């Protein structure tokens with residue numbers, strides 16, 4: 001397949017596959033590091049059905065456009081801007097996971113746990129949901145990197161909408177666990193996701 005692709009497409013698709021591979025393998029390894037092998041399932045790879053559909057859609061868009069409008073993919077400054085977003089998003093998310101440690105789990109905690117402490121230091125001092133913020137930047141950046149206009153808008157809308165629902169749900173439990181301490185923290189620090197206070 002690589003032979004039928006333009007040199008540009010080979011570079012951009014390789015960057016995409018590397019970014020995806022790095023994202024999932026590092027999420028899994030960090031989950032094992034903080035929670036132990038016995039407590040981590042393949043769910044920590046964060047590959048859901050909806051995610052696979054989005055990735056296939058993005059690939060189909062890329063391959064269609066590279067055939068019909070090859071010039072669209074030659075906007076290297078746009079592509080590199082997307083690459084920078086992917087790297088920045090990854091750094092923000094990994095800083096969140098490393099800072100929160102065992103408090104960062106892939107399933108929202110709905111029951112109090114004596115070992116669960118409110119994290120407000122490190123990157124959480126500046127962003128309330130750095131893990132989500134990083135994911136948002138990284139996923140939108142991946143589509144900008146591919147110069148995929150439809151998927152850029154689609155990913156931004158779908159991921160934003162997901163976090164719009166996820167954050168109030170997660171914070172409902174955080175308020176129950178940490179009460180006024182969480183209220184004060186939430187008043188002080190922005191969520192890190194656009195238009196979600």
Ligand SMILES: C[S@@+](CC[C@H](N)C(=O)[O-])C[C@H]1O[C@@H](n2cnc3c(N)ncnc32)[C@H](O)[C@@H]1O
Nearest residue numbers: 096103104105108109117118119129130131132
């Ligand atoms: C997938 S992690 C995401 C954490 C955070 N929303 C973020 O974006 O960095 C979800 C878990 O983190 C926990 N959590 C979220 N914010 C926290 C904080 N500031 N301190 C401790 N635990 C937190 C929640 O209870 C939930 O079980």
